[in-house]
Amino acid sequence: MRRYILQRLWQGVILLALVTTIVFFLGRLTGNPVDLMLPEDATEEDRTALIETLGLDAPMYKQFGIFVVNVLQGDLGVSHRYRRPVVEIFFSRLPNTLKIVPAAMILAMIMAIPLGIVSAVRRGSMIDRVSGTIAVLGIATPNFWLGILLIYVFSVQLGWLPSARMGTPLHYVLPTITLGTFLVAGFMRLIRSSMLDILDSEFVKLARIKGLSETTVVWKHCLRNALIPVLTLWGVFMGGLVTGAIVTETVFAWPGIGRLTFEAVIFRDYPLLQAVIIMDAVLILLINLMVDILYAYIDPRIRLAE
């Protein structure tokens, strides 16, 4: 197990080095941030002065060298736009995202597990068809549209919930639903197909022959096994949500890291973009590592294979 974890960590380090290099050069291909920072009638002299102030006048290989040395010392730089250390900015926004993502995950699991199981057990029934429709709608509905629709209905028309921003527990309801809807569909379809495989397996037949009740067979024996692939998807979704809740965070004015990434891209804030992507990569690697460990722990076949 230890060797397995060390191997994954080593792969993670290589991946991070690659991500860092790609982000550094790709970011610069989009153009100079100074072009977006200065007013439209700024002179060439204004531009040159700002380029010097931001340290963008050195050749790119030199900038990269300085960047690598600084990263190795734990310094990811100062944001061009916010004029603050990028690590400080990242960690001031991360808790906001972490407040909304687990809520969406929990909502998704609460809805997806029963729906997925019932659809599998009653395959072809009305419930299965309705669940299938919900899944398709969940995947097909754009987040921004759903968010705006929810705001219109529950805030503007009914006046039940606040439109946007962080604050009271009520502020979490609409962003959580918006973010969770997409997940419900994905999880539900996966649980359904996984359950269908397991319901057909030998050990389930044996359990039934032994006279176990259908509830015990389904909820105890089948579900436990059906959740193993869900765990992998959970890791993928969790990483994706933490780093990519851009639309939901924008619609609900939620100051998380999804929106921060978006701002870094559109304003060509190189240091911030580099830091956000590196930190996101670290987060995703950690989440996936945790999932892998958990996976190995839950499924003895993986441990044995090791």
Added chain:
Amino acid sequence: MKHRGLLTGLLISFVLVTFTWTPLIAAEQKGTLVIALDTLGGQNLDPILETRASHAHFQAPVFDSLVGFDFEKGGIGPGVAERWELAKDGLSWTFYLRKGQRWHNGDPLTAHDVKFSLERTMSKESVASRSAALRRNVKSIEVIDDLTVRVNTKGVQVHFPASMSRAVFQEGQMMPKKYIEKVGVAEFRRKPIGSGPWKIVKSVPGDRVEYEAVDYPHWRGTPKFKRMTILLVPEESTRVAMVRTGEAAIASISPESLKEVKSAKLKVVSVPSTMQAVYYFWGTYRDDQKNNPIADKRVREALSLAIDRKQIIDHVMNGEARWPMPFATFGYSVDMDTKKWRKWSRKALRYDPARAKELLTEAGYPNGFDLKFANTALPGTPYMVQIGLAVADFWSKIGVKVKYKHYEWGAFRALRRGQEKLRGGASMYRTAGRPVAVARYMSGFHSKSLSHLFGNTKGDKNICPALCKEFNSLHKLVVAEQDDATRTKNTNRMIKLVADSWVAVPILEGMGYWAVNPKKVGAFKPIPGRHEFGDVFERMPLPGQMAWK
């Protein structure tokens, strides 16, 4: 004895007024004014760290500017300095400060603060948009006495005071010398103080800035609200929803939301003359473009006559835009004959497709020609894309085959520097509303400028045909002329030269748009030409104090 009694009376009155005034104002200030904005820029609270106009939303409430606004007409007016004068030799400006101004910690605002602020803005550390220009134009700054400061300039700078106003740039924002020297720059950035009518309470990056009103009379207007919060809400439909539900009193919007806002019985406040949508023709002066149809003035005029500006105003801008004046000029522009030019633009910028066809035929292009057209939208003006599309459509109607390409603003800006890809074609552009047009003319047409639409004498280049030479000499006359009448005469000549060239053509005069919940704030007037409300918040009445029409 008699005088002693009078003096005692005056002293008692002074003490009574001083000690009762503040509680009286504080008691009248109520509630929280909430504003939802699409951007807070970098949300830096140190004036030397912001480069773009968003500072005029969130820094302006805290920091006063050396030169202020003319609140009625737009353009510049008294600020921290109540008046200013140019020396006879034209090489220095003297600013006379208002008496009794103070910082939020109670220290008096003096000429030393002005000198310190300008020098800090000119420093290498500053990323303020025109810090380089200030370094280029200012020779030295002298404190004459506590209320008088002199700025010695490198050459005659007749428009220097305008550059010290937020009506133009942020370079004139005042910072507290003693406080910064005492607590250090890092602490100032954490807990900034200014001399404006609002004090900073808290700034949460990426979310909001909270303010508290000063509880003493302020020359800009004493706030009626006790507190104010400026929220960052990037999505427009969310901002509108927040105004509808009353979570915000005011929100910035684009023309696309006007119908929804009006139908929801909210108020729309349109700030006149905040920008002008224009298009440029690139490289028309070059020898390698002499066979290009756009090198012919008649063709350029024809393309203007082909545009139905009223239709664009009515349908793209939902009626919330105005007929333009000549390039980069507005009702509040200085040094020009506004009446004359308003009349000119009504006639010259008319929709006349028949005459447009005639001109094309005269120029030898009866069946039209191919035209490259780069469309772009500056930050905060997404509707520029639709305006550009409409213009392309009108050109197609007179037979021009428009090769349309859209560019993100940053990418377009890079193209503008080299100009190779723009040369021989047209592009959209926008000029912000500024009272002094000559700076725009410089950046557009001078042969050493970034756009250099009439010729190019930058670096080793030396292409400057007659039109370019004429513009350069007129520009020199305008910027150095101390006599108002002569400067106005020469500015009018400069405007005419550009207008008659049809190289930079106005399409419409845009406005800044705001959705307002009348139950949350009373009726108020914006400053013409200033989209941002940073200098208006203190004059916004409580709901019911001033009825909406």
